[in-house]
Amino acid sequence: MRVCVIGTGYVGTVTAACFAHVGHDVVGLEQDPDKVAKLRKGILPFVEPGTEPLLQEGIAAGNLRFTDDVADAVTASEVIFICVGTPLTPSGDANVDALRAVATSLAPHLHGEYKAIVTKSTVPVGSGDWITMLIEDAMTPDQRSGHSFGVVSNPEFLREGSAVTDFLYPDRIVLGSSSEKAIDLVAQLYEPVVDQSFTEGRAELAPVRLIKTSLESAEMIKYAANAFLATKISFINEMANICERIGGDIDQIAEGIGLDHRIGESFLNAGLGWGGSCFRKDILALKRTAEEYGYSPQLLQATVEVNLLQRMTVVRKLQEELKILKGKRIGLLGLAFKPGTDDLRDAPALDLIDRLHNAGSRVMVYDPVVTDLGPRNESVRFAESVEDLADGADAIVLVTEWDEFRGLDLADLGPRMRTRVVVDGRNAIDPAEAAEAHFRYLGVGR
Ligand code: NAD
Numbered sequence: 001m002r003v004c005v006i007g008t009g010y011v012g013t014v015t016a017a018c019f020a021h022v023g024h025d026v027v028g029l030e031q032d033p034d035k036v037a038k039l040r041k042g043i044l045p046f047v048e049p050g051t052e053p054l055l056q057e058g059i060a061a062g063n064l065r066f067t068d069d070v071a072d073a074v075t076a077s078e079v080i081f082i083c084v085g086t087p088l089t090p091s092g093d094a095n096v097d098a099l100r101a102v103a104t105s106l107a108p109h110l111h112g113e114y115k116a117i118v119t120k121s122t123v124p125v126g127s128g129d130w131i132t133m134l135i136e137d138a139m140t141p142d143q144r145s146g147h148s149f150g151v152v153s154n155p156e157f158l159r160e161g162s163a164v165t166d167f168l169y170p171d172r173i174v175l176g177s178s179s180e181k182a183i184d185l186v187a188q189l190y191e192p193v194v195d196q197s198f199t200e201g202r203a204e205l206a207p208v209r210l211i212k213t214s215l216e217s218a219e220m221i222k223y224a225a226n227a228f229l230a231t232k233i234s235f236i237n238e239m240a241n242i243c244e245r246i247g248g249d250i251d252q253i254a255e256g257i258g259l260d261h262r263i264g265e266s267f268l269n270a271g272l273g274w275g276g277s278c279f280r281k282d283i284l285a286l287k288r289t290a291e292e293y294g295y296s297p298q299l300l301q302a303t304v305e306v307n308l309l310q311r312m313t314v315v316r317k318l319q320e321e322l323k324i325l326k327g328k329r330i331g332l333l334g335l336a337f338k339p340g341t342d343d344l345r346d347a348p349a350l351d352l353i354d355r356l357h358n359a360g361s362r363v364m365v366y367d368p369v370v371t372d373l374g375p376r377n378e379s380v381r382f383a384e385s386v387e388d389l390a391d392g393a394d395a396i397v398l399v400t401e402w403d404e405f406r407g408l409d410l411a412d413l414g415p416r417m418r419t420r421v422v423v424d425g426r427n428a429i430d431p432a433e434a435a436e437a438h439f440r441y442l443g444v445g446r
Helices: 010-021 033-040 051-061 070-075 097-109 127-137 141-145 163-168 180-189 215-246 250-258 279-292 298-322 348-358 374-379 386-390 410-416 431-436
Strands: 002-006 025-029 064-067 079-082 115-119 149-153 172-176 209-213 329-333 362-366 380-382 395-398 421-424 440-442
Touching: 002 010, 002 070, 010 025, 010 051, 010 064, 010 163, 025 070, 033 064, 051 064, 051 163, 070 097, 079 097, 079 180, 097 127, 115 127, 115 180, 127 149, 127 215, 149 180, 149 215, 172 180, 172 215, 180 209, 209 215, 215 250, 215 279, 215 298, 279 298, 298 348, 298 395, 298 421, 298 440, 329 348, 329 386, 348 362, 348 374, 362 386, 374 380, 386 410, 410 431, 421 431, 431 440
Parallel strands: 002 025, 002 079, 025 064, 079 115, 115 149, 172 209, 329 362, 329 395, 362 380, 395 421, 421 440
Antiparallel strands: 149 172
């Protein structure tokens, strides 16, 4: 099938490359000329494992291309995915400017062949109908009477760091629309993913569940999923905080409750809290929507607050251990909000840098992929290696659990440091090993 993907960021590029991989004809439409130039050459403008080979495969096979020309991309396609950003506004709403711009830009090109317009961006509940309205408003009367399009919500659940696998082998696919014709068209597009027919040797895998819902339900499913996942992490962090005061090991507790199938083991890792481009913005946007309609969601508020406090527990632990932070050298291991990505959106490391810098500490940072912090470059010193980070440090803080930090050679790092203090913000270091290397070890809830 002929597919257009609008907005080639993390979600759009993975979507485009994966649809090409399963055999569709895909064009990516992007407004940023630098990104278009890179993508055309098969260069991924960000870090996402496994995506670049698929990009190059599609370009070489001739079924994946990139453009900045709306008419070209839209006219050629029967299914159009909107994957533009919906960032947080200062008031806590989702910024839908890009969504609006895309919807109105589509109108002149919707004639002739019927098209499904699909929101893959996370959009406030009701956006599907709003997009229909915007497009219809921008159409000529002739176009309007032709009923040439239907809007579908297809929320995306991929995780950065494992986006390709998540896209090709999803837990479920959700399609919401009031138009059966549009839903059927998108369901047809997903057939190779649903029946896993594109994977040789993995054909024995069970078909992926595809659920069809109303437009509003599909939009709400995405918010509910993110709110639940973030709440699960805030919950285990709250338990960890209680453990720190009364005793108990949070890892044992997570195992003990996670084995209950009603709870489940995943997303029960205590640490310095969640981050990333989605959780905070989506929870706050959902909260705003609820408030607009007369409901004040206490649990969502608590999920966000617990998370913010959790980031600061690191600073509290450093203060307790080092006393005055002014003039101390603190090394942060990891900057990205999670391993496997270079995404810094709402990364806990950024809050830590600001707090420690304001407290008068010298903040040193090392991340395997992030080497630029924009305006924060002024407040940090980039180390070239873990060893370089440890040299002269008063404490190191494990912020992102990159694989290479799991096997830290503390016995080697210890003698380089001024004081042997390690704050393990991800409970990824063995406390016994830390003790053996004469470190003062401070984990989360253990
Ligand atoms: P992103 O900022 O990485 O990418 C958005 C892209 O859209 C950018 O390249 C931007 O230049 C482009 N764009 C904006 N306006 C455009 C226009 N008018 N025409 C063409 N291109 C345009 O964002 P992202 O992380 O890929 O997220 C996209 C959406 O998907 C968001 O709504 C997000 O909430 C949702 N989502 C993200 C993730 C994730 O892990 N990143 C997961 C699931 C859902």
